[in-house]
Amino acid sequence: MNLKELSTLLGLSQTTVSRALNGYPEVSEKTRAKVIAAATAHNYSPNLRAQGLATGHSRCIGHVISARPSVETVNPIFGDFMAGAGEAYARHGYEMMLTQVPTDAEADTYRNLKARGAVDGVVVHAPSMNDPRLPVLQEIGLPFVVHGRASGTDTPYDWLDVNNRRAFEDATQYLLNLGHRRIALINGHEEMDFAMRRRAGFAAAMAAAGLEIDPMLTASGEMTEQHGYDHAMRMLARPDRPTAFLVASIISALGVRRALDANGLQMGREVSVVTFDDCLSYLGNGGAQPVFTAMRSSVRAAGAALADMLVDRIRDPGAPQKTTLWEAEFVIGSSTGAARRASQDQAIH
Amino acid sequence: MNLKELSTLLGLSQTTVSRALNGYPEVSEKTRAKVIAAATAHNYSPNLRAQGLATGHSRCIGHVISARPSVETVNPIFGDFMAGAGEAYARHGYEMMLTQVPTDAEADTYRNLKARGAVDGVVVHAPSMNDPRLPVLQEIGLPFVVHGRASGTDTPYDWLDVNNRRAFEDATQYLLNLGHRRIALINGHEEMDFAMRRRAGFAAAMAAAGLEIDPMLTASGEMTEQHGYDHAMRMLARPDRPTAFLVASIISALGVRRALDANGLQMGREVSVVTFDDCLSYLGNGGAQPVFTAMRSSVRAAGAALADMLVDRIRDPGAPQKTTLWEAEFVIGSSTGAARRASQDQAIH
DNA sequence: TTCCCCCCTCAAAGCGCTTTGGAATACGGC
DNA sequence: GCCGTATTCCAAAGCGCTTTGAGGGGGGAA
Numbered sequence: 001m002n003l004k005e006l007s008t009l010l011g012l013s014q015t016t017v018s019r020a021l022n023g024y025p026e027v028s029e030k031t032r033a034k035v036i037a038a039a040t041a042h043n044y045s046p047n048l049r050a051q052g053l054a055t056g057h058s059r060c061i062g063h064v065i066s067a068r069p070s071v072e073t074v075n076p077i078f079g080d081f082m083a084g085a086g087e088a089y090a091r092h093g094y095e096m097m098l099t100q101v102p103t104d105a106e107a108d109t110y111r112n113l114k115a116r117g118a119v120d121g122v123v124v125h126a127p128s129m130n131d132p133r134l135p136v137l138q139e140i141g142l143p144f145v146v147h148g149r150a151s152g153t154d155t156p157y158d159w160l161d162v163n164n165r166r167a168f169e170d171a172t173q174y175l176l177n178l179g180h181r182r183i184a185l186i187n188g189h190e191e192m193d194f195a196m197r198r199r200a201g202f203a204a205a206m207a208a209a210g211l212e213i214d215p216m217l218t219a220s221g222e223m224t225e226q227h228g229y230d231h232a233m234r235m236l237a238r239p240d241r242p243t244a245f246l247v248a249s250i251i252s253a254l255g256v257r258r259a260l261d262a263n264g265l266q267m268g269r270e271v272s273v274v275t276f277d278d279c280l281s282y283l284g285n286g287g288a289q290p291v292f293t294a295m296r297s298s299v300r301a302a303g304a305a306l307a308d309m310l311v312d313r314i315r316d317p318g319a320p321q322k323t324t325l326w327e328a329e330f331v332i333g334s335s336t337g338a339a340r341r342a343s344q345d346q347a348i349h
Numbered sequence: 350m351n352l353k354e355l356s357t358l359l360g361l362s363q364t365t366v367s368r369a370l371n372g373y374p375e376v377s378e379k380t381r382a383k384v385i386a387a388a389t390a391h392n393y394s395p396n397l398r399a400q401g402l403a404t405g406h407s408r409c410i411g412h413v414i415s416a417r418p419s420v421e422t423v424n425p426i427f428g429d430f431m432a433g434a435g436e437a438y439a440r441h442g443y444e445m446m447l448t449q450v451p452t453d454a455e456a457d458t459y460r461n462l463k464a465r466g467a468v469d470g471v472v473v474h475a476p477s478m479n480d481p482r483l484p485v486l487q488e489i490g491l492p493f494v495v496h497g498r499a500s501g502t503d504t505p506y507d508w509l510d511v512n513n514r515r516a517f518e519d520a521t522q523y524l525l526n527l528g529h530r531r532i533a534l535i536n537g538h539e540e541m542d543f544a545m546r547r548r549a550g551f552a553a554a555m556a557a558a559g560l561e562i563d564p565m566l567t568a569s570g571e572m573t574e575q576h577g578y579d580h581a582m583r584m585l586a587r588p589d590r591p592t593a594f595l596v597a598s599i600i601s602a603l604g605v606r607r608a609l610d611a612n613g614l615q616m617g618r619e620v621s622v623v624t625f626d627d628c629l630s631y632l633g634n635g636g637a638q639p640v641f642t643a644m645r646s647s648v649r650a651a652g653a654a655l656a657d658m659l660v661d662r663i664r665d666p667g668a669p670q671k672t673t674l675w676e677a678e679f680v681i682g683s684s685t686g687a688a689r690r691a692s693q694d695q696a697i698h
Numbered sequence: 699t700t701c702c703c704c705c706c707t708c709a710a711a712g713c714g715c716t717t718t719g720g721a722a723t724a725c726g727g728c
Numbered sequence: 729g730c731c732g733t734a735t736t737c738c739a740a741a742g743c744g745c746t747t748t749g750a751g752g753g754g755g756g757a758a
Contacts, residue, residue, distance in 0.1 A: 016738075027736070047402075051714080222631075254603060258640065352746095466714095
């Protein structure tokens, strides 16, 4: 069933039918009702591509997920982010399109998406410092919003970020207040902008307390469970082991916790753990008593908010850039406690 | 840059340019080379929608993710599945489109995708028994493949599934051989086809051993960490607590493990755990000594295989239906051990 | 040289929709 | 009764591509 068939079936012109369906005022309400009834009865929906050709836009948003060929890891926050964004897109009548490419081809992919008119806008994920994608997007004029920020980009752009620096500074301060001095940082890849900011927050609090950061007690890498486990094991094996861990992802925190178990250490008593929690829906850390003391910010909410921002940007390309900085919520769980001296630990065992 | 501009620029007709780019033999190799060079130089790619309008297909695959409004949970396997599928689609020159809808509207969504010509085919996720989506898809003639199976559908269709029944039967047998008798099952939603088969496998092994299933030792629900924790806590609080857990997802297994910790029970010694492992990339359970004894099957590989199947189906709609049943790999980790009598446990404490 | 054939190229139709500009109808007011 | 003004509708152009059916040119054979 296409427009022509429907219109002859109704004894109307294609124009009238199209206008009736698209809510134009030039058509009487009586006619409109009749048209809509017929459309639903015959399960008519305008052909996406024809509509797009005629209007010049696709009502489709692109998400380019870049899989480094070396790194086989899928970002665990991806599902929740897309769930939040998808809901918002649906509300605005947009579809979402995924493209998977090697990281180094991402800029070309944007050019291609633009050239083919495949999408009306894109969300930029996981920005790095001086991210090469942003200049490309600005050059080709493809509307975009950034999940996070890209330090080093001077022209303004739309972004939404969590105040990672503040969150990690506060979390570190919290651990310091509990008496911890040897604090380990299990971070993400530090080319990533967010990871850099997190380290900066950690470093600021440590410096303010007059403490040196032991390079042996920091790690950065892909935020898997294994990453948390491996580095925690390495650090716990040291004679001057850390009494607290600051972890960039709840997934890695699970690994840290496994390492504590393997060492017979009780989390929250012998060793404290604070983690960033993206509120992944399948890894609830909520309830009256959260397991992990955490800096919490819902990535799903971020997806929804960014989707709204992008739709706004597409509708009004000339509007001033909008930036949003969310503060992470700090929740106290049972994974932290006052620092103990190693001798105290020994005594217990 | 569009076809018309490119062709006048080259002094050729649109036909020739189009044919040159699409590899038709009617154009000389010399001309073709010139055209391709110009196209890359001017960053020309045919407009997706125009191309789709003319050819009648979209070179786009639909994935409908249904979010039950009540259940806010995102399926954790989603990211890995899409990563596998995306890679395969890219290889075949297909895009993927995501649509998020309430579960009860999913069938309508398929009709709509078809009516609008939005996609050339779809992947059906999480089939339930007598899944209402399959008849709809067959009726409207939208090519599809199913990740899993839908018992109760009699007309043939393309599917790829893991032998869930066999996996759970074997895993149960493994636990029985270790001397376990009180075995708990932490399952997914049992309207889901895979969960039903898993329970059937568990039940078969128990029955073969002449054991009754204690209804207090089974649970079904959304496979979150919390789900695993809550039910394990409930079961462990019983006087006749289980000595082993059979878990449907490594996410829930993490929750079971947390419950064991909370009860001061050591996994693999006092209580055994066997889990299904989808090989989520951020939750590695690999290495020389896996943490969890597991039934393992890569959901990423499944995504890739299903994508290939779907592309085949689209290219040859009349081909005989293809079905694939994968056997899960059984890996022995440190989460299982010989059953101990409760008294033994007591003695240790 | 002439003819024919093959190779290469082209003009134009059509995919299904939106939208412009114009035409037809209905309705009051003088 | 006539004209101006709304109101409602329509024909046709155009979005950028593919593809059909046909035309032009170069080379080999006679």
